[in-house]
Amino acid sequence: MDKITLKKEYLNYGIIALILIFPSFFFGFTGFTTFLGFFVVLVFPAYLFLGLANIDNMERVLLSVFLGIIIGALLLWYLDRIFSSLKLSIGISAILFYSLALFLLYIRKKNQKAS
Numbered sequence: 472m473d474k475i476t477l478k479k480e481y482l483n484y485g486i487i488a489l490i491l492i493f494p495s496f497f498f499g500f501t502g503f504t505t506f507l508g509f510f511v512v513l514v515f516p517a518y519l520f521l522g523l524a525n526i527d528n529m530e531r532v533l534l535s536v537f538l539g540i541i542i543g544a545l546l547l548w549y550l551d552r553i554f555s556s557l558k559l560s561i562g563i564s565a566i567l568f569y570s571l572a573l574f575l576l577y578i579r580k581k582n583q584k585a586s
Contacts, residue, residue, distance in 0.1 A: 513539035
């Protein structure tokens, strides 16, 4: 009998799909958009940050979830104290988080070309 092999990338995509589909069963469209927003605003920029390190992909995903929660919540709290509008604070923190991640990736590529 042939052994079925599964690539790690497909497994990661399946886990992410399950994480996004799971809340939609319990909370409907609101749960889906909340978790999707959580991943887009908090987890993905941390995933870009961790792209600078030489770690395994699964470790990178798990660390990005926890770093996104920690750094994102702290940034949101401070920005909410300044602007006193949660929607504005979420937007500004997402812009700051993404711009910092893209800036660090740009610096890394620039340094790789120089060496």
